[in-house]
Amino acid sequence: MPRDNISFIPGDTIAEHDLALTGERTLPGIAVENYWFRRHEAGYDAVSVWCRGATVLEAGCGEGYGANRLRRDASRVFGLDYDEPAVAHIAATYPDVSIVRGNLATLPFRDGAIDVAVSMQVIEHLWDQPGFLAETCRVLRPAGTLVISTPNRLTFSPGQETPLNPYHTRELAAVELTELIRTAGFTLLRMYGVWHGRRLRKLDRRNGGSLIAAQLAGPAATWHPRLRADVASVQVADFDIRTEDIDRSLDLIAVAVKQSA
Secondary structure, three states: OOHHHEOOOOOOOOOOOOOOOOOOOOOOOOHHHHHHHHHHHHHHHHHHHHHOOOEEEEEOOOOOHHHHHHOOOOOEEEEEEOOHHHHHHHHHHOOOEEEEEOEOOEOOEOOOOEEEEEEEOOHHHOOOHHHHHHHHHHHEEEEEEEEEEEEEHHHHOOOOOOOOOOOOOOOEOHHHHHHHHHHOOEEEEEEEEEEEOHHHHHHHHHOOOOHHHHHHOOOHHHOOHHHHHHHHOOOHHHEEEEOOOHHHOOEEEEEEEEOOO
16 A cells, blocks of 8 residues: 555654553553453454555554564555654554554555554544544444453443543443444444453462452552462463353453445
């Protein structure tokens, strides 16, 4: 795709930045964050098959590790984020990713410029979720593919009217995500769920029944050494991705195709 298909926002000379762990994004290389990083990484591994040979946009790419992972399979990956330090960091750290600074509410791409739009663990942070999905539909080519992941509301904030995570504006169950996608002009192809695999279920039992709850029970500085070691040991292979019993899964991964006009 020619570079004039995208509007870049000019900025200062790019330099590498250390990114703060804010709660809105997960980062690689932080031992106490390793569980969440590997859980997100498992999602990228699962969806990379949909990106083979494609021009891919990752909308809301955060630190950039996911966009860099998708680049192994894609022909080209555009990473889009609004945060200036993140954009600078990605430009310095992941040269295979074409990084763009822009707003998710108005994607800086021409109509039909993208083959696959990916957005992982982002939509739950947005105030205008329908508007964002309408923008992804606009920039996708006819029959282009949308890949969305998000925490499953039914297991992430069970029984709550508002999300437990203060950075989330609206969390979604599978039926709600499906309806949003359909209304935006897509046909759902597949819905996956992310689960703890055998080893993580063992770590759950060893940490009072839930490795997640053990991490959230207090600041990392107060963690028992065994919990710290267990969290640091988590790998991508410890998560299962499957299509059954979606409502009990940890995260949702939806794959949809843009409907014909």
